[in-house]
Amino acid sequence: xxxxxxxxxxxxxxxxxxxxxxxxxxxxxxxxxxxxxxxxxxxxxxxxxxxxxxxxxxxxxxxxxxxxxxxxxxxxxxxxxxxxxxxxxxxxxxxxxxxxxxxxxxxxxxxxxxxxxxxxxxxxxxxxxxxxxxxxxxxxxxxxxxxxxxxxxxxxxxxxxxxxxxxxxxxxxxxxxxxxxxxxxxxxxxxxxxxxxxxxxxxxxxxxxxxxxxxxxxxxxxxxxxxxxxxxxxxxxxxxxxxxxxxxxxxxxxxxxxxxxxxxxxxxx
Numbered sequence: 001x002x003x004x005x006x007x008x009x010x011x012x013x014x015x016x017x018x019x020x021x022x023x024x025x026x027x028x029x030x031x032x033x034x035x036x037x038x039x040x041x042x043x044x045x046x047x048x049x050x051x052x053x054x055x056x057x058x059x060x061x062x063x064x065x066x067x068x069x070x071x072x073x074x075x076x077x078x079x080x081x082x083x084x085x086x087x088x089x090x091x092x093x094x095x096x097x098x099x100x101x102x103x104x105x106x107x108x109x110x111x112x113x114x115x116x117x118x119x120x121x122x123x124x125x126x127x128x129x130x131x132x133x134x135x136x137x138x139x140x141x142x143x144x145x146x147x148x149x150x151x152x153x154x155x156x157x158x159x160x161x162x163x164x165x166x167x168x169x170x171x172x173x174x175x176x177x178x179x180x181x182x183x184x185x186x187x188x189x190x191x192x193x194x195x196x197x198x199x200x201x202x203x204x205x206x207x208x209x210x211x212x213x214x215x216x217x218x219x220x221x222x223x224x225x226x227x228x229x230x231x232x233x234x235x236x237x238x239x240x241x242x243x244x245x246x247x248x249x250x251x252x253x254x255x256x257x258x259x260x261x262x263x264x265x266x267x268x269x
Contacts, residue, residue, distance in 0.1 A: 005130045005194075014117060015144075019155040067154075068111075070111065108158060124136075148180055174205050
């Protein structure tokens with residue numbers, strides 16, 4: 001878009017993204033049942049000092065700190081993963097990723113903060129855009145950037161809470177946001193690139209997560225171009241609307257059956 005920002009195109013989960021951690025856990029010593037028991041009941045508020053955690057990352061408090069370090073609902077998740085196959089060992093090694101390690105993938109965003117930002121905008125403007133020259137656009141972009149930083153800190157804290165429970169440590173080689181708006185230059189024109197569920201193809205490695213019980217992929221985008229808006233899909237699509245899935249599946253599966261995936265993983269909800 002030229003000269004205009006459309007918050008509705010970014011959506012209500014500003015800053016949502018995917019972070020990948022390489023951990024000190026060994027892929028040769030996976031303990032599914034034991035790990036699952038340790039990771040139950042993690043949807044409550046973090047008990048430590050949220051303000052201090054954010055300040056250390058130069059992120060201002062938002063008023064939604066009771067949700068900091070929690071995954072949320074929808075398609076958000078945290079998953080411990082083992083490497084199935086490596087196609088490019090050099091690139092993986094360069095990123096500090098090795099098949100001998102268990103990896104942790106976290107998909108979450110800004111929780112209630114992003115929702116409140118969009119709700120405020122929609123209450124005033126509906127689905128209308130904002131002229132980049134106006135004060136409303138400046139205020140939105142400021143709050144947007146805050147939500148992006150807050151969401152990244154949230155993913156990091158989710159990973160920390162999981163690794164702490166497992167007595168492990170980890171490194172974070174990538175964290176990629178897929179719900180945002182940013183200013184870009186194309187052929188001497190200043191434009192606003194809106195992404196909703198689309199990962200940037202200009203920031204190196206990207207994880208494309210599969211559906212539950214399916215493989216995820218770590219990819220290296222090649223030759224980013226304007227015809228694809230310098231973006232690529234951030235995850236699997238879905239066959240049905242989320243609201244329809246329960247009615248379609250509840251007669252085919254029991255709740256207990258859904259706690260296991262075709263890959264043998266244990267599902268915690």
